[in-house]
Amino acid sequence: MKFEEAISSIEKFGFDWSLFQSYFPFGDFSLREGHYQKLVLASLESIQDFNDKVRLIALLDMQAAVFLEQIWVINEKVEHEKEMDSIPSHFALAWIQINSNLSQKFNLPRRDVRSLMLELTTNDNLADRLFA
Numbered sequence: 001m002k003f004e005e006a007i008s009s010i011e012k013f014g015f016d017w018s019l020f021q022s023y024f025p026f027g028d029f030s031l032r033e034g035h036y037q038k039l040v041l042a043s044l045e046s047i048q049d050f051n052d053k054v055r056l057i058a059l060l061d062m063q064a065a066v067f068l069e070q071i072w073v074i075n076e077k078v079e080h081e082k083e084m085d086s087i088p089s090h091f092a093l094a095w096i097q098i099n100s101n102l103s104q105k106f107n108l109p110r111r112d113v114r115s116l117m118l119e120l121t122t123n124d125n126l127a128d129r130l131f132a
Contacts, residue, residue: 001025003035007042014046015056024060027067029091037098044106054108057099061113064099068092068117069126076122093117 001009001022009019023039024031031039040060047053071089096114103110120126 003031003039007035007039010039010042010046015043020059024063026063027070029088032091033094033098036095037102040098040102044102050108053106057103057108058111061096061099061111064092064095065113065117065126068096069120072120 001019006019006023009016010023015023023043040056043056044053047056068089071092075089093114096117100110100112100114102108116129117126120129
């Protein structure tokens, strides 16, 4: 689902959990920072239940964190291959920061996902941190 269609759907009908993957497809960095922020903001504004707002941000944080780690590993493993362009990680970092900013705006619990991700070393991974 393109940004315009997603934002229109949320504004007209409210956030629909069954369309989560359509609104926020995993790994789609065509959703740039400004559009991402507008989409998350519209989603949060249309969700009435506080716990559902917390769940939305938690899912978006996890999705961005997993995607970011995936990008880092891929870029590290293929940096020697000239024919493959590096995948930009700054989009996922920006999504994480936007989630944090909007969590503060809506008085939702804040996680320091950005710092957690930046603390990962070459031999460290997110799964180990989650299950430690």
